[in-house]
Amino acid sequence: MVGTRQFDENAVMQRALDVFRHKGLSATSMIDLALATGVHRGSLYNAYGGKNAIFLTAFEQYARDYLQGIRVALDQPDARAALTAFVDQVLTRMTTGSPARGCLTTRTAAESNETTPLVRERIRGWLKELEDTIEAGLRQHGLAAQLVLPPRETARFLVTFTRGLAVMERVHQDDASLRELSRSLIDVLVQRDAAP
């Protein structure tokens, strides 16, 4: 390999991800990315082709991390505890940072119109992975028996509701009301007479 790339790809993607999380995909320009990463705009074009390709590359880090966190959270014998840990993961990820970063997928999904088919497809795929991950988690430890809805429906419900939480986070910027909503969520999804 001749003429080696002079920047650390991982570090660049990490910084790019930060930018996307704070500004959103469509509001981010190549100039923003160049400034944040310290890599010349021309080099970014040369290495990746453009904003969307950078997004897709950076997104993989995000996706892997996120799903891993969800897997760990759900790996518990009690449904209420598992869902509590799940929601806590989701909320923590969207409310950390100052200003809060919000949820990257939700935001990108909402601006679907302004993105390319590839990005749209990746977001759709990721939400499917999230759903599958949740469903698999709920099928462990006999959690399913403690739920009002079957695992698949519960997983879809959780994906949708947490997207709603992400929208409310943007509007309220208030952790407490999100936590309260999460309590309601768990109350309606876990059987009332389930093991304590």
Place this chain on the structure above:
Amino acid sequence: MVGTRQFDENAVMQRALDVFRHKGLSATSMIDLALATGVHRGSLYNAYGGKNAIFLTAFEQYARDYLQGIRVALDQPDARAALTAFVDQVLTRMTTGSPARGCLTTRTAAESNETTPLVRERIRGWLKELEDTIEAGLRQHGLAAQLVLPPRETARFLVTFTRGLAVMERVHQDDASLRELSRSLIDVLVQRDAAP
């Protein structure tokens, strides 16, 4: 009054609303609005000041219409029927048009970062109005007794979940899966032993 405005303000706002629904607030330019309304860009600046002011003006029509539809939907003696009509309203409003328009509030909320404080505040206010409208609806006809959660929590839950539905609509563009999610929603919110 001298030098009368030469366009029909209502018609202009209706067209502007269409543009905002299709492109989203931040992706809409004054040029888009001028083309869609047939009013010269300079005239729009003169009459309203800018994009955000036009949005806020147009939004009032949208808000009034929407809440009225919700009020009518919830005005029923059976909780399941009322929630079904409610969700149907919400879904119909976001899935009509081709391509589907999506939900204006959800979208604008998601791009909160890129809008002005006034717009953010209006969206927050509108979601509060929606919540209050739903709560008031649920307190009629003894619906509250048929619900798993108290009216206020149910209202908040519905606002949040329907925001999630709006995000999923962008991703899936598939009415059927949204309807399925809505069925789950009603199943978990209405008491199992409630009057049929």
Place this chain on the structure above:
DNA sequence: GTCAAACTTGACAGACCTGTCAAGATTGAA
């Protein structure tokens, strides 16, 4: 009919962004 306030129009300067490219610098491999 006159007139001045208010509206309309086309044009302009200034930002910002994109995508590309030629010239220069770097570096692994022969």
Place this chain on the structure above:
DNA sequence: TTCAATCTTGACAGGTCTGTCAAGTTTGAC
């Protein structure tokens, strides 16, 4: 050490958008 592939850099042309303004037009009131 040489060299060619690859990366870096600064610059450029072209595009979109914004906000403003002067000149022209319209119209209600007198």
